[in-house]
Amino acid sequence: MPTVSMTVNGKQMSGDVESRTLLAQFIRETLDLTGTHIGCDTSQCGACVVHVNGDSVKSCTMLALEADGADVTTIEGLAQDGDDLHPMQEAFRDNHGLQCGFCTPGMVMSAIDLVKTNPNPSEHEIREWLEGNICRCTGYHNIVKSIAAGAAAMRGEKAAAE
Amino acid sequence: MYDFSYHTPSTVADAAAAMSGAEDGKILAGGQTLLPTMKQRLASPSDLVSLRGCRDLVGIASDGSTVTIGAMTTHGAVAASADVKAAIPALAALAGGIGDPQVRNRGTIGGSLANNDPAADYPAAVLGLGATVVTTKRELAAEDFFQGLFETALEEDEIITAIRFPVPKSAAYVKFDNPASRYALVGVFVAHTSGGIRVAVTGAGQDGVFRADGIEAQISAGQTPDSSSIDEGGLNTDIHASAAYRKHLIGVMAKRAAAAAS
Numbered sequence: 102m103p104t105v106s107m108t109v110n111g112k113q114m115s116g117d118v119e120s121r122t123l124l125a126q127f128i129r130e131t132l133d134l135t136g137t138h139i140g141c142d143t144s145q146c147g148a149c150v151v152h153v154n155g156d157s158v159k160s161c162t163m164l165a166l167e168a169d170g171a172d173v174t175t176i177e178g179l180a181q182d183g184d185d186l187h188p189m190q191e192a193f194r195d196n197h198g199l200q201c202g203f204c205t206p207g208m209v210m211s212a213i214d215l216v217k218t219n220p221n222p223s224e225h226e227i228r229e230w231l232e233g234n235i236c237r238c239t240g241y242h243n244i245v246k247s248i249a250a251g252a253a254a255m256r257g258e259k260a261a262a263e
Numbered sequence: 264m265y266d267f268s269y270h271t272p273s274t275v276a277d278a279a280a281a282m283s284g285a286e287d288g289k290i291l292a293g294g295q296t297l298l299p300t301m302k303q304r305l306a307s308p309s310d311l312v313s314l315r316g317c318r319d320l321v322g323i324a325s326d327g328s329t330v331t332i333g334a335m336t337t338h339g340a341v342a343a344s345a346d347v348k349a350a351i352p353a354l355a356a357l358a359g360g361i362g363d364p365q366v367r368n369r370g371t372i373g374g375s376l377a378n379n380d381p382a383a384d385y386p387a388a389v390l391g392l393g394a395t396v397v398t399t400k401r402e403l404a405a406e407d408f409f410q411g412l413f414e415t416a417l418e419e420d421e422i423i424t425a426i427r428f429p430v431p432k433s434a435a436y437v438k439f440d441n442p443a444s445r446y447a448l449v450g451v452f453v454a455h456t457s458g459g460i461r462v463a464v465t466g467a468g469q470d471g472v473f474r475a476d477g478i479e480a481q482i483s484a485g486q487t488p489d490s491s492s493i494d495e496g497g498l499n500t501d502i503h504a505s506a507a508y509r510k511h512l513i514g515v516m517a518k519r520a521a522a523a524a525s
């Protein structure tokens with residue numbers, strides 16, 4: 102069996118996989134990081150979104166072996182010191198951006214990738230960006246609101262740090 | 264998905280050798296089409312030869328008259344490229360309209376062209392601009408590269424290395440997208456090139472992307488284009504749209520693209 106190694110949420114991880122093992126499976130089943138969800142397994146819903154070398158990708162549509170040597174961040178890696186949520190997570194909580202929460206990890210990971218290149222996205226830009234994230238509960242309204250609030254918080258945080 | 268042997272060559276020559284040595288090998292680029300296909304067991308290659316280690320296949324170069332894009336360059340990178348935006352803004356916009364951000368972060372121009380999905384966007388730009396597809400074996404004009412539904416001139420062990428786009432005077436791409444996938448229900452690319460007007464239609468033809476000479480003639484004559492010259496018999500009918508509807512959309516998209524490119 103091939104062995105795969107990658108940095109996940111800042112820690113060096115490795116494990117034996119089959120060639121066909123998906124990154125999502127490796128994260129959930131080998132690393133036991135079950136915050137990354139599998140909704141459709143057909144590349145449509147975005148519940149499985151993680152960051153690979155800083156870019157959001159659908160981990161159900163990438164082989165674990167393709168992430169060999171990569172720097173991977175999952176939803177579990179966002180909160181820096183245990184209890185403190187990432188501002189984007191906090192914004193989803195404050196703005197009622199979730200109901201059942203199944204889509205939320207993917208929404209949050211996708212949103213953070215948006216803010217990376219577009220720190221102040223318009224409502225239209227947020228809605229366009231969410232093309233690959235499907236929520237079956239919320240009607241998106243509060244998700245869009247959450248992302249706008251999360252982006253604002255991330256801008257503030259940066260300004261404070263500078 | 265059935266299991267397979269996985270290879271990560273670091274040069275395209277080694278990748279070609281790995282393909283030649285495999286019983287039923289397939290190239291793996293961004294995996295955004297191939298992996299879903301393998302999950303459905305519509306493909307079950309014995310070997311996957313990943314191009315992720317072939318760094319020389321990634322990148323964009325622009326010299327004013329030509330934009331050259333490496334086969335492993337992602338849709339996201341093309342959409343964000345200052346060089347592409349400056350030289351062929353229609354191409355950057357097309358790449359930015361493919362699928363969703365996560366598909367664009369993985370999917371590549373080489374993979375899209377090799378796949379030649381009849382509803383894919385890039386084939387319209389490659390044919391519309393008269394681009395050249397560069398492979399490990401030769402250089403292919405767009406007209407010779409596309410060979411029908413999911414068919415290309417590529418041989419089993421032939422790998423796309425780059426695409427060379429001549430810079431047009433102006434160009435525009437307008438698509439009516441499937442709201443679920445963003446694939447083109449109909450997409451029309453109009454380019455004013457040194458060789459005249461070129462119009463390519465994707466999403467509609469039974470044989471995939473095609474040039475619409477009737478519409479080219481209308482735009483060249485300064486007329487507002489319509490779809491009267493399009494043969495409905497050559498268009499696709501599927502669950503998304505009938506041939507008649509697609510024919511109508513070709514006229515609408517052509518009109519918008521011609522106006523945007525003028």
Ligand SMILES: Cc1cc2nc3c(=O)[nH]c(=O)nc-3n(C[C@H](O)[C@H](O)[C@H](O)COP(=O)(O)OP(=O)(O)OC[C@H]3O[C@@H](n4cnc5c(N)ncnc54)[C@H](O)[C@@H]3O)c2cc1C
Nearest residue numbers: 292293294295296297362370371373374383384423445446
């Ligand atoms: C949800 C979703 C939405 C999408 N929406 C759109 C859309 O709106 N418009 C659109 O155009 N596409 C769309 N796509 C398809 C997407 O653009 C794919 O990225 C693309 O079709 C394939 O590129 P890839 O790099 O992922 O190739 P892969 O999936 O890795 O490979 C595809 C095929 O090409 C072959 N191949 C790959 N690279 C090479 C090469 N360099 N030389 C020779 N053969 C090669 C492979 O062997 C395979 O047969 C969508 C996909 C998904 C999952």
Ligand code: FES
Nearest residue numbers: 140141146147161
């Ligand atoms: S589980 Fe990956 S996109 Fe739905």
Ligand code: FES
Nearest residue numbers: 200202236237238
């Ligand atoms: S909150 Fe239930 S799927 Fe989005």
